[in-house]
Amino acid sequence: MANLGALLKNEIGRLSRRELRGQMEPLKKTAAAQRKEIAALKQQVAALQKQLVRTTGRKASLQAPALLADGDGNEVRSLRFMAKGMAPLRKRLGVSQAALAKLVGVSSQTIYNWENGKVKPRAEQLAALAAVRDLGKREVQRRLSSLASA
Template identity: 50%
Template sequence: MPNIASILKAEISRVARKEVRAEIEALKRTSTQHRSSIAALRRQVSALEKELRRTAKGAGRRASTQEPAAEEEGLKRRFSAKRLAAHRVKLGISAAAYGKLVGVSGQTIYHWEQGKARPRAAQLESLASVRNLGAREASALLDAG
């Protein structure tokens, strides 16, 4: 005759496994739903970021076409690293001092002269205004500033 305690223990284990399995299935379904909603939210965020970049890019283009009056007249600014270096030497000032006149750092002027970087449109406008200065005018501006 089988032991009642072992039969009772086996039955309790079976019922417990059945209950745990039912709870785990419910948790799995909930976890799957959460993961799919997270994936959908990530796709939505990605799409919104892409749209934001596109909008910002378009706004930047509109702003850049509205800012410079020279471009409206059809005049585009050109940049030459050699001419920038030659003008700075002609003025007899350091890259840091030339940078103060333009509104950038001396390191930026150095990079422009070396051809490692190129100035942006707004910086080209300030370079154009400095290009019209002579040595006396440049030193007067530096002493005043």
């Protein structure tokens, strides 16, 4: 009787492996096709980067520098962001993360992420930060009180 149980167990295992093999074959083919496509895209990106270096003479950065514009729409200066400068800025202005977030128009979590270097601000947020950076303590307090009353 034990022999019959072992035979049934082996047969069930063999049939289940056969069924799984039939179901896995299309998935393997799809995965292989996707890997080929990814490899082709990587080659295309590498070729485009080489072409860019040949035409411009320098590598492209992933993030374009933010530019400030004067009243006539002329670009004046580029802005750069350094995470280690956020906390000293807040300290100089005497404001909390939440208050700075109100001034810039973002959430306090965003300010936290900027300070810790997890993310970088977008161009319009960078311009707002630059505007706040040029303010003094009194002007910041004036703006915060006007935002609170509105």
